Amino acid sequence: MPDSRYSWVNKNMTLEECKVKCLKNCSCVAYTQLDISIKGSGCLFWSEELNDIRDLSVDGQDIYIRMASSELDSKGTRRKILISSMTSLMGMVLLGLCLMLYYWKRKKNYANGIIGGHNKDFELPLFDLSTVSRATNNFSTNNKLGQGGYGPVYKGVLENGQEIAVKRLPKTSMQGIIEFKNEVICIAKLQHRNLVKLLGYCIQGEEKMLxxxxxxxxxxxxxLFDETRSKLLDWPKRLKVVNGVARGLMYIHQDSQLRIIHRDLKASNILLDTDMKPKISDFGIAKCFQEHETEDKTSRVVGTYGYMSPEYAVHGQFSAKSDVFSFGVLVLEIVSGKRNSGFSREDQHLNLLGHAWTLYKGGRSLELIDPFLLDLANPSEVLRLIHVGLLCVQQCPDDRPSMASVVAMLDNEVILPPANQPGFFTERDVFVVKSTTSSSFNEVTITQLEAR
Structure with a gap:
């Protein structure tokens, strides 16, 4: 109803008496029923202009407005006027809100369709394409951080100043959709200091982004593999990386809500924050296990050469011990500063694992260390780390420790057993893997479907 500063009240009049009263008073411009709960009880009159129309009653209260004769209808009867301008405006607002809600729910349903409806379980934020586009300066090449098997990754800054990394799926990639869905489902519920945090996703039209x-x-x-930048990784930092990755793997293997096998653990999937704290990333080909499951088998072997365990690369069998093997390779790479894939010496046909094994058998493991660290690292810590790495890459999965045992070993809580021969320790082994898997030799994970 209009502002009541220019109004007066008569509590004893019926609605018909109100009309007569208003018509006789030249200053009366409108009237309404005073108490709508009691039919015909009292009147509220307005004089001067009708200003500040606020809320219409949920019961549809009427206001009767005095009009000129020229505005009467053809029959000469006075029309009852509702506040149409306000109701129209409210209708437009409500319509707009309904359309926005419909659009949002449709987009949400489409997104849930892409990720199999799992979003309702963890309420992962859904970003608008316009928000992500503004944050990345319309996916400018200057904001591009890199390119992986999934697609390009861009740096972005949200309007609140938060920095983000946007992984953008190529529009023509069907395999990428599988990885997109898998990563959202696997990582959304994971919360650990050594796992990269997924802030949300964007699905709009052909665009799909994490x-x-x-x-x-x-x-x-x-x-690690750059001669100049590797000097920024002193021994304490390398120890921090090893311990952090070990704890992250232990979490996804046994402590998280889902039991997850990463299947693509490698140096390029370990991200470093401001303090060089490691965080495991890229769960695109990870596998979620039920509580009672311990291993699985696939005809589609995916991963990266040099990090895959023998039983997985050759037979498609994978378990938590497959990740343990990859972790062992990573440990030996961190100590030596050399890649397992592509490592070679003129006097032998061994990869990094074979070289580490040869030195271990000869009691010369310290020779494996990155020359930059020779005078900086604690020899006993180096020997223990190499020993743990070799235990993790043993040929037989049952011989490898669990990640919980690895964490205890790194904390000097247990005596280390002797290591057995590692799997894939010669260049010939790597050649055999090339012909039997759908992986990549150049650190880019490829996940092509293979016919059964």
Missing amino acids: IYEYMPNKSLDFF
Whole structure:
């Protein structure tokens, strides 16, 4: 109803008496029933202009407005006027809200369709394409952080100043959709200091993107395998990386809501934050296990050469011990500063695992260390780390420790047993793997479907 500063009240009049009263008073411009709960009880009159129309009653209260004769209808009867301008405006607002809600729910349903309806379980934020586009300066090449098997990754800054990393799926990639869905389902519920945090996702039209927390120091391989940048990884930092990755793997293997096998653990999938703290990333080909499951088998072997366990690469069998093997390779790479894939010496046909094994058998494991660390690292810590790495890459999965045991070993809580021969320790082994898997030799994970 209009502002009542220019109004007066008569509590004893009926509605018909109100009309007569208003018509006789030249200053009366409108009237309404005073108490709508009692039919015909009292009147409220307005004089001067009708200003500040606020809320219409939920019961549809009427206001009767005095009009000029020219505005009467053809029959000469006075029309009852509702506040049509206000109701029209409210209708437009409600219509707009309904359309927005419909659009949002449709987009949400489409997104849930892509990820199999799992979003209702963890309420992962859904970003608008316009928001992500603004954050990345319309996916500018200047914001591009890198390119992986999934697609390009861009740095972005949200309107609140938060830095993000946007992983963008190529529009023509069907395999990428599988990885997209898998990563959302696997990582959305995971919360650990050594796992990269998934902030949300974007599905709009042909665009499908994952939005992560931004890691300013890029990935471990950016430092580890570069002659100059590797000097920024002193021994304490390398120990921190090993311990952090071990705890992250232990979490996804046994402590998280889902039991997860990563299947693509490697240096390029270990991201580093401002303090060089490691965070495991890229769960695109991870496998979620039920509580009672311990291993599985697939005809589609995916992963990266040099990190895959023998039983997985050759027979498609994978378990938590497959990740343990990859972790062992990573440990030996961190100690030596050398890649397992492509490692060679003129006097032998061994890869990094074979070289480490040869030195271990000869009691010369310290020779494996990155020359930069010779005078900086604690020899006993180096020997223990190499020993743990060799235990993790043993040929037989049953001989490898669990990640919980690995964490205890790294904390000096247990005596280390002797290591057995590692799997895939010669260049010939790597050649055999090339012809039997759908993986990549150049650190880019490829996941092509294979015919059964």
